[in-house]
Amino acid sequence: MPIIEAHSLSKHFKRFRRRPGLVGAVKDLWHRTYEVVRAVDGIDLSVERGEIIGYIGPNGAGKSTTIKMLTGILVPTAGSLAVQGLVPHKDRYRHVRTIGVVFGQRTQLWWDIAVIEAFNLLQKIYEIPRDEYRQRLKKFNQVLGLEDLLNIPVRKLSLGQRMRCDLAASLLHNPAILFLDEPTIGLDVAVKASIRDFIRETNRQQGTTVILTTHDLSDIEELCSRVIMIDAGKLIYDGGLRELKERVDIPRRLLVETIFPINASKMMLLLKDYRLGITALDPYRWELSFSKGRVNLPQLMQLLLDTLEVRDLELEEPAIEEIVRQIYDRGAPGDAR
Amino acid sequence: MKKVAKYWQFMRIGFIAYLAHRFQVLMNVLSYLLVIALNYFLWRAVFASRPVIAGFTMSQMMTYVVIGWSARTFFANRIDRMIGDAVRDGSIVMDLLKPTNFQLYHYFRSFGRAVFMFVFMTLPIIVVASLLFPIKPPSGRLGPYLFPLSVVLSFFLHAGISYLTGLMAFFTRNNEGVFRFKQMLVEVFSGVMIPISFFPAWVQGALFWLPFKYIAYVPLRIYLGMEPLSRVHQGVLLQVMWIIIIYAAGQLLWHFAIKRLEIQGG
Structure with missing residues (x-):
C-alpha cells in the first residue's frame, strides 16, 4: 500500500487584486476583486514506503504548497489525500507525530534557547522514550558533528550549523516520512555532502520515506531514484531520474x-x-x-x-527551469504516471 | 505524567529564553518604580480632600497601587504578539507541525516567562517599593494564601484573553489595532489603573459580565481583605470559570483559524 496517495489534489488561493491609483484604492474600499491562483491544480501522487523522491519545479510551481498539504498545514481545496491512511489536516495531531519536516528557510528550534534544550523539549513533545532518545542523539552527534553546537543558542548558529541541528531535530522521533524543503539552500559543499550522506543513511537504515524539494540538481542526482516535476500547479513528469536524463537533453x-x-x-x-x-x-x-x-x-x-x-x-x-522548458518543447518523456 | 513533563519543559524554555535579557528586564524595574511613584503621588493628591473614596481609604489605595502594578509585571504576557508575529512571518507553520496543544503551549511557555518576571521584576519592585512607600501586608487569615493563588489564576485568565486576541491575526491584517484595543481594555477594565468601584454604577454592572476585572481588581480586593469570605470564594471561582470559558473559546476559534491559514510560497 502506498504511504502517500493523492488524487486530483488541488489548492486554490484567492488573491485580492488591488486597482491602481487613488481612484482604484477608493473603489477597492467598496468592492474588492479577487483572482484565483491555482497553486496546485489536480495532481495525482503515489509514493511507496522507503522511496526518496525529488520533487522539483521552478519557483512558484506549487512545490511548497503541496508539501504543506501533505504535512497537514494547508487544507486542500479539492481532491483526496491520504498519508499513512490519515487525512493530514483532519488528523493533524496524529499525523504530525509520524513525520519529520525541515524547511530550509525556517527553523523548528527556538531562537533564544540552546540546541540541547530544544532537543529535550522535542523529546517531551513527541514523548520519545528516554533510552531511544539518548541513543539517537548520540548517533546524530557523531554523524552530523553536533557535539560543539549543543550548548549554543539557536540564534547564534551559522546557517550550516543550524541546518544540521534542524535535520537532527526532525528525526529525533524516528518519523516514517521526512519532508525536506530546500534543505541545502545556501550551504557550502562540505555541509551539503554531510547532509546528503545523513539523509541517505537514514533512508537505508530506518526505511524512512523522503520527499525532497530542491533547486539543486546535484541533490537529486545524489539521492533520488524517482523525480516528480511540477510546473504551474500541474505534474509534468513522474518517473525515474535515469529515464528523465536519457530522454531530456540536460x-x-x-x-x-x-x-x-x-x-x-x-x-x-x-x-x-x-x-x-x-x-x-x-x-x-x-x-x-x-x-x-x-x-x-x-x-x-x-x-x-x-x-x-x-x-x-x-x-x-543546468537549472531546473531549463529542464522544465525542454520537457515542454519536446513533449513529456514518458507520460506522467 | 508525560503531559506534566511536557508542560514543565514549556515553562523551562519560557524561563530560559529570558535569561539572556535579564539586564534589560532589570532596567524595566526602574520604569515600573517611576510609574508607581507617579500613581502614588496622584492618588495622594486625590485623597487629600476626602478620607474615603469609593470604599477605599488612602492607605488601602496606596497598597492597591503598589501591589497592583507589581502584580501586573507577573500576569502580563506577550502571547498575542507572539502569535501575530508567527502568522505574519510564516513561522506559524513550524508550530503547526508539532503534535502539541498550541494553546497550552503558549499558556505554559508564557507562565515560564511569568516566573522569570516574578523573580527579576515583581520581587525587586515590591522590595524597593515597600522601602519607599507605606504598604500593608496581605490582610486577613486567608489573604496570604488566596492572593497568590488568585494572581496565578489572573495570569491564566489574561493569557487566555491574549491568546484569543492573537488568533485574530489569522483573520485580519491589522493585528496591531486589535492588539492595542485589547491592551487598552485590560489596562482600564482590569482595575490596575483605577479600582472598578470608581466607575459609574452602569459600567460596574457591565463589567460583572466581562472577564477583565478578575485579572486585577478581584485579586487586589482579596489582598486588601475588602471582601467577606464568601465573596472571596466567589471571586476565585469566577476566575476559574472565566479561564475555562476562554480556554474553550480558544480551542473553538483555533479550528476556524487554521482553516483560514494561507501561506503562499516559503
Whole structure:
C-alpha cells in the first residue's frame, strides 16, 4: 500500500487584486476583486514506503504548497489525500507525530534557547522514550558533528550549523516520512555532502520515506531514484531520474576565458571532434554547450588547457527551469504516471 | 505524567529564553518604580480632600497601587504578539507541525516567562517599593494564601484573553489595532489603573459580565481583605470559570483559524 496517495489534489488561493491609483484604492474600499491562483491544480501522487523522491519545479510551481498539504498545514481545496491512511489536516495531531519536516528557510528550534534544550523539549513533545532518545542523539552527534553546537543558542548558529541541528531535530522521533524543503539552500559543499550522506543513511537504515524539494540538481542526482516535476500547479513528469536524463537533453555549459583572443575558425577546428554548441561571447570568452554524458568532459578540459592559454574555466550545471522548458518543447518523456 | 513533563519543559524554555535579557528586564524595574511613584503621588493628591473614596481609604489605595502594578509585571504576557508575529512571518507553520496543544503551549511557555518576571521584576519592585512607600501586608487569615493563588489564576485568565486576541491575526491584517484595543481594555477594565468601584454604577454592572476585572481588581480586593469570605470564594471561582470559558473559546476559534491559514510560497 502506498504511504502517500493523492488524487486530483488541488489548492486554490484567492488573491485580492488591488486597482491602481487613488481612484482604484477608493473603489477597492467598496468592492474588492479577487483572482484565483491555482497553486496546485489536480495532481495525482503515489509514493511507496522507503522511496526518496525529488520533487522539483521552478519557483512558484506549487512545490511548497503541496508539501504543506501533505504535512497537514494547508487544507486542500479539492481532491483526496491520504498519508499513512490519515487525512493530514483532519488528523493533524496524529499525523504530525509520524513525520519529520525541515524547511530550509525556517527553523523548528527556538531562537533564544540552546540546541540541547530544544532537543529535550522535542523529546517531551513527541514523548520519545528516554533510552531511544539518548541513543539517537548520540548517533546524530557523531554523524552530523553536533557535539560543539549543543550548548549554543539557536540564534547564534551559522546557517550550516543550524541546518544540521534542524535535520537532527526532525528525526529525533524516528518519523516514517521526512519532508525536506530546500534543505541545502545556501550551504557550502562540505555541509551539503554531510547532509546528503545523513539523509541517505537514514533512508537505508530506518526505511524512512523522503520527499525532497530542491533547486539543486546535484541533490537529486545524489539521492533520488524517482523525480516528480511540477510546473504551474500541474505534474509534468513522474518517473525515474535515469529515464528523465536519457530522454531530456540536460544541457551543460562550459565557459572558457583565454588570455589571448582566439578567432572562431581556430576554435571550430580545435573542437571539431566534439559535439558542442560553440558561441563566442567575445574573442576572449567562449561558451561551449553540450549534453551531459555525450562529451568526455575531463578530456575536453585537458585539450583546452593544453592548447589554449586559459585564464578561467567555469562549468554551469543546468537549472531546473531549463529542464522544465525542454520537457515542454519536446513533449513529456514518458507520460506522467 | 508525560503531559506534566511536557508542560514543565514549556515553562523551562519560557524561563530560559529570558535569561539572556535579564539586564534589560532589570532596567524595566526602574520604569515600573517611576510609574508607581507617579500613581502614588496622584492618588495622594486625590485623597487629600476626602478620607474615603469609593470604599477605599488612602492607605488601602496606596497598597492597591503598589501591589497592583507589581502584580501586573507577573500576569502580563506577550502571547498575542507572539502569535501575530508567527502568522505574519510564516513561522506559524513550524508550530503547526508539532503534535502539541498550541494553546497550552503558549499558556505554559508564557507562565515560564511569568516566573522569570516574578523573580527579576515583581520581587525587586515590591522590595524597593515597600522601602519607599507605606504598604500593608496581605490582610486577613486567608489573604496570604488566596492572593497568590488568585494572581496565578489572573495570569491564566489574561493569557487566555491574549491568546484569543492573537488568533485574530489569522483573520485580519491589522493585528496591531486589535492588539492595542485589547491592551487598552485590560489596562482600564482590569482595575490596575483605577479600582472598578470608581466607575459609574452602569459600567460596574457591565463589567460583572466581562472577564477583565478578575485579572486585577478581584485579586487586589482579596489582598486588601475588602471582601467577606464568601465573596472571596466567589471571586476565585469566577476566575476559574472565566479561564475555562476562554480556554474553550480558544480551542473553538483555533479550528476556524487554521482553516483560514494561507501561506503562499516559503
